[in-house]
Amino acid sequence: MDTHYHDCILLHVDADGFFASVEQALNPALRGRPVVTGAERGIIAAASYEAKRLGIGRGMQLHEARKLSSDLVILPSDYEAYSLYSQRLFSILRRFTPLVEEYSIDEAFADLSGCSAILGRPLESVAEQLRAMVRNELGLTVSVGISLTKTLAKLCSKFRKPDGQTIVRREHVSTLLARTPVEKVWGIGPASAEKLTRLGIKSALDFTGMSEQEVRKHLHKPGVQTWYELRGRRVLPVDLEAKRSYDSMMKGHTFSPPSDDKPFIYSEAVRNLTLAFAKMRRHGHLAKELGLCLRCKDYTAQVMSGELPLATAHDAEALPCLHALFESLFVPGCLYRSTMVWVGALIAERGRQTDLFEDVPERELLGQLDHAVDRLHRRYGHASLVPATLLDGARKPVHSRDALPVRQALMVKGETLRRLAIPRLQLSNPI
């Protein structure tokens, strides 16, 4: 137990309206205006607080949102920028403690045990300092919660949002729980919440008043873990391991308007394959299985998967398999809206044994080719060198949803897609 912080050492940080806030941080001209992202899908992926105040939120159709605000700024998603901001957010948090769990792109847990002597300040001022660093260095606001366990800290960070902080020590936990409806607790899904409502459990405090046997009977082990966590006993560890191994990965893309143009749809599938394979190589994995999903305009889907001849991370070795899947799935005259490619049965590249019949020199050349392409992509962006099949991507008429993030069209000298200046200064928005 920490000498000053006692057992109140679990911190949760959650960025406010993250994707939309990153856009506002990158482009100061957007600050104070209602901003949403997700233009490419027609559905809102994130909304700034200015937009939320107008009743606009995640998951809403863009045409509905436009009715609520004529001033709405609608942007295409720029996931590369969001992931860079996310890494910077987590690196600020690591100045306080090395024990950080990157829970999602805009949320993290941190364990402050043993840190009071080094930080030399009360928890309130730790949270203030963290928020100030993020605000000054990234131009974003975050909400911070500190309490005894992950589940309690996550409740705290939600308590005053946006740009707030809540610290709940053991003596005040029951007050927090009494004010929290049980369905708002992290780990209690809609099905569990419904069961609890039927049992007359309304608040998180009512839930902690149940017996362990009763919780186990109705909600099983995950429910018991949540029950312990709410009662102030840490059972969920802070997971320090970044996700290193995967079973599968997928890449998909929706296009507008829907199309029945076979070369174009095939080029979309190939593009998803190259993206999935690049990701797989980044993580040092090989695939033994390849899948393709073609989704029609009416949202029905045609799905098929096949085994690859060898476990591979080389695009060239998987393309014949993708072509065969595509030829068996594609229905002429059907209007398609998206394609998705997944790679499955992944194994780590390191543990792989050479197959007796494989052409080792040729595979080495393929490896060198992929390595060179990956380096070019890191330097100039992933559209800089592509298979010729992707030229068919230009067969589709241009649509308003095709717009790229402004950032990708306006690179500053020395910037790349993976390394950008923060905040982004443009002549149109001098600060």
Ligand SMILES: [Mg+2]
């Ligand atoms: Mg958030």
